[in-house]
Amino acid sequence: MGWRCAGVGWPSGARVSVLRWEGGRVSPLALGKGLGFRAEGARRCVGARGNTCPMGAMVPGRATRARCPECARLDRAHSVAADAVPDDPRTYRVYLAWFGPGMTKVGITAEERGPARLLEQGAVVFAWLGRGPLMAARRTEELLRAALGVPDRIPYARKRAVRAALPGPDERIAEVAGLHRRALALSGWAESLEPIAFEAVDHVGVFGLDGLPAADAVVRELVDGGAVAGRLLAVAGPDLHLRTARDGIVVVDTRLMTGWDLVGAGEGEALSVPTAGVREDGVQGGLF
Template structure:
């Protein structure tokens, strides 16, 4: 939760969280002066919301936001990057240079490279020009990112696709953008997606309502998504996908060791086989 305590997670380590039966999920407020100011409306958020702000606080944040193009006077240098999420799933974007790879980790980019660095408006124009010229979007849908994680090509193939795109745009960068060499940073191992393929989860947590509890082992983590192998007393457990944005705004605590799994989930349909793939006879 923004402005609250944080507990580090590690791959292969435990995940344990619960929402008390009488808990209330509240809006995180707005970011001002380097910190979050409490929501002036005292807004309560529904359990299924994937944003930790009410509509009015979110609108206040957008009114002075680089991402929403409503803040054009940021004096910091900005970096333009190419991010790779899966075969054919690439995007061009910008981030404050001082943040390094933080924005790419937040977006769950499997690998990325920087293109150049310069003033905010130069970086923003470069993003728009390259996106239009290459047909590369400025965002990739969460569902597409998630589907790609279970069938990733090897690191060499990932780097080759990014390297080719980087080479094709270097002569299109404006003079006011300082070019950066192609240096591929791969996050697959950090996310738990390599060296073995991540199996598809059987279900996705749909909400964390009051009285819910989830315990298990962290198998992988990419951006806001946690892949948790649940702790079951009489079996290997299920692999569930938890979007941690569902947890923001709740006063979380650790459930008792013997607490049952109590989270609503939706079943996830496995990816369809390609049409030309041989079908099983039985």
């Protein structure tokens, strides 16, 4: 019986990510170290809101959220992202997150979480814009989308495609700074939202992106008996970048690992799961 993965986590105040396991165990993800695992059995629903799925339902291998339809609905019913709890009394922050040239998004996160949300998304650079009540933060987020055309989502395929060719720190920060100035100059900000002066946070070093080679492939899904193994080069958001023994640089989205029972595999073991190529436009190619 293997351990059941619960995804990547960034402990509060830590600069090193961990793999989380059901039951509360964690495994540090040390860059430069070997990492290998093999999936066993079937992928099962992880439940919702801390509750076990009553059906123990199977879920598709390519789903990035390992929940059955019923558990997904329960999780969504209590989600701030879905505006399901508009009376949340916590203070929220609005942020700008940069993932590559021309790829900046706006979002909100509970102030008590600090930068965890930005680390979880793989934000290469980020800056806070303002702080205040939930709905004021939400209105400001919508203002930026409408007035400046800043999206609230950027596909992970696009993020992965540019990580090995990022510009230098000055150029990265300048793009975020320019958008921050334009955002603060907009009229229509919610009165209860307090603007925050510009201060950029750069995660290139934390993620291990300096000198990162371009990815050759991305794992499409895990399968029963399928192995993934290699040397860990970078961890950005949910993505692990591995140098494999035979298949070059391979990216594993750890969201595809949740719901599986995993056992150890040797660092040099051959990749034996379905993969796809990575194109420069961030669109994944067919299986090979």
